[in-house]
Amino acid sequence: MSERDGRTPVMADVARLAGVSHQTVSRVLNGHPNVRTETVTRVRAAIEELGYRRNPSARALVTRRTNLLGVLTFDSTLFGPARTLAAIENAAREAGYFVSVVSLDGVTRQAVIEATARLAEQSVEGCVALAPQRAVVEALADLSGLRPLVAVEGGGGSGLPVVRVDQEGGAYAATRHLLDLGHRTVHHIAGKRDWLEGEARVEGWRRALAEAGAPVPAPAHGDWSPRSGYELGLRLAGERARGAEVTAAFVANDQMSIGVLRAFHENGIEVPGDVSVVGFDDIPETEYLTPALTTVRQDFTQLGRSAVELLLAALADGGTGDAAPARAVVPARLRVRESTAPASGAPGHW
Template identity: 55%
Template sequence: MQPEAAPRPLVMSDVAARAGVSHQTVSRVINGHPNVAPLTRERVLAAIAELGYRPNTAARALVTGSTRTIGLVTVNINQYGPAQTLVGLEQAARAAGYSLSVTVLDDATSENMRDAVDRFVAQSVDAVVALGTYDDAYEALHQISAPVPLVTVQSGGAVEDPAVGVDQVAGARLATRHLLDLGHRTVHHVTGPADSKEARDRIAGWRAELTAAAAPVPPILRGDWTPSSGYAAGKQLADRVREGDDVTAVFLANDQMALGLLAAFHEEGLEAPRDVSVVGFDDLPESPYFTPPLTTVRQDFAELGRRGVGLVLARLKGEDLHQDPVPASLLVRSSTGAAPARRLSGRER
């Protein structure tokens, strides 16, 4: 008995025959060409689904000069913000008919960044998106000249082109203003790493809102995004509360540090918001389930992804597209409340 021959791979002409259109029409639909009647496009897409046809991307790239792939180079995505930025970009790229190819670097040196971009160019990607949240990554990106569009995302709300980001300054001002409006005389701040552009933008927003309200500007407490650094800051602030210092409100640069701070306060017999009001930043999925549920600033990572991909598509068309920073929003939960009665310092007692 002769073995059965392997089924012939489906080709574009099979789709054309099933849909009753030309080979060229199928090609236009697959490549997202606008000059196709809606009903014809529906017939072609239905035929593709019925047959289970998968376009040959290599062949299509030879014809169109496009792989419909965007390269993403990033560093350190173990934190929530960068990880969710990646997810938002991937979803937006897929919705636009592109795939995302990702490279994660251990160190964002100029040489590593350049190598990553060169590898993407060798793979014939259409464009490269880079997450530039830290100084070394940001500086390395601005030393690279690429033959494809190079777009920076989440670079601390940068204003330079081409870049998109969340308005970190405005988000920090929202958090600080919320606490001042509750009657707190000032707001203490636990910040992120010194080399983080986002952390510095959040410091700037916090300081600007305090200054605008003529409120005292306390020294910052330095963290590193981790719950352990928030815990250490919480221990320091709890000591100051016991000494009678005016610590009634804390704004932390991310929710993970807020989690650590709340744990330290609990150990020290302090409760939020009875003793100290607490605000975070990012809106982790777990934040509504903290004890108490955490007031925080939400970043719209899906919108950030859409704007990042939109900027890539505009650059591919040779268009200049100005992108305003993505707005941040404040989510008020149970960790903030009215300022407690003023505590007396040791000198005043």
């Protein structure tokens, strides 16, 4: 029984080589205090010599801790989610956790159930959901398993701890910026329906208009893609051609803004000469567009970091404190570049 051929060494092998018991090896591995320095050295040497690695399954079995955090992601191809995911991985690593990623196959309840099951199958200790759609968050809140769970951009009222960017504030700042430049009103090309981020941006835009007593045009909903931005930009250009007063547009993300810019260009509308445009996200490209896009920067790194912090806190809490789900809000800051200018004929604020 003591022969191990070429099989991976186990703790007992290390113990034998170091001339101690397996428990002492365990103690060394776990940094227990009362082990003689000389013993530690010997054990370390044996570990090194055998190339021993502790079996995480065996460890997890007895400690009931997997050191695994789950991340539920919807579309990690978009800029925001990709950044956030990276930040989560970093924060988790620093806290000594591993990260297992599961992506959602769609926004159906069924997809959420499957993804949740997949996560549960791995017995993750906790989970971060990057699920910005209302439907997903609701499905998630219903499912009893998989706690603790932190929702990123999850909206309120779901009873889940939530980490989010101040979308509403960012949108308000963007709209306000345009109004301050003397534009009588601001048109809005919104994000995909049902996306909480998009809805919050609509709210912020609406609030700024209301505060200024400006007319509120009906927002047009895109799907975040450049293509939809282009199509809705075309529509806006058409309205303008038919005499509507279109001098400023707040677009719900940078990718759509690029489409809008193109649509305006094709219709001979100058940005910012004829129409000012503000985007959202501050993707790396915006600064080098022509014109460089005024936009709202979201700190995705902070977002991911906060999500992990909240999750770890909930983990430490041990499931208490259900009364008041924690929240964290990351600020969004306006970045003024070239795509916004005073309304023609208007004095503006400066």
